[in-house]
Amino acid sequence: MKRTKVPDYKEKSVFGVPLIVHVQRCGFPLPLCLQQALSHLRTYCLDQVGLFRKSGVKSRIQALRQQCELSPNCVNYEDQSAYDVADMVKQFFRDLPEPLLTSKLGETFLHIYQYVPKEQRLQAVRAAILLMPDENREVLQTLLYFLRDVTSLVEENQMTPMNLAVCLGPSLFHLSILKNETLSPRSIQRKYATGRPDQKDLSENLAATQGLAHMITECQHLFQIPEEMVTQSCNSYMEAALMVPPLEELCKVQEEEDGNEEVEEEDEEASYNAHIEGLIQNLLKEAKDKSKGWVSRLSSDNTELAFKKVGGHSIPIWWDLETRRRE
Incomplete structure (x- = not known):
């Protein structure tokens, strides 16, 4: 069997690069130049009529793309046309190697809105979003919150949720790719020969x-864990007798391990601080060991940020500490 060659994307910085590669390179699934573009649009351009519907100028959009590729961490959008920047954002999602809603779940999302009753769709979409990779879910949330802000000025920009969906839907779902993957070559040839969609x-x-x-x-309700799922999780912990002990008991256990069984009331605050400091030191010691699964990420000045996957599932544990603590 021939081994499939996995692209390394070394020749690309922003466009056409998977979200997980952006995470590996800069710590964010959405490149900084795209974050800056959304921030610029949100601050200065939400009142522009037909934002995302009106096309930008092709040559200027290409120039913006080149700036992002050459300097992905800092692009100046001042004096740029709102329509050029919006078109560039749309092209970023269109050029992703895999659609934002993923190849595996794209059809699931479509089926929810085709076959699931309206009163159950929110619950179904919540469940589907929980199955998305972390990086896709984070970018989807960022984009939806931004689009909600666009619709908040609908009287000025005339962009309703449906208007935005018409403009951005093909870029997010990659419908042509999803269709071609399920059709045989003969079916594709017959389909395009007629020139009409079925x-x-x-x-x-x-x-x-x-x-x-x-x-x-x-969007404000999509990324909440359903109440019934939380209830089921609580019940499973209770059945397994895995209730989390109060902090006071944890401190007492730590004191007993240290041989300090008797602590006076005035020392309770000091005991608490010592307990927390001990946990921090143990965590820092563990984080230095690469084999423990901790992954460091770039963050703001004087802060160290790291995470690791927990117990085989996709929810990460995060921690951040000031550098001076580590020192």
């Missing part, structure tokens, strides 16, 4: 548009 194409496009519009409207 009923399935129309249904999927409508589901993508309605789905994105719904997610923009409900």
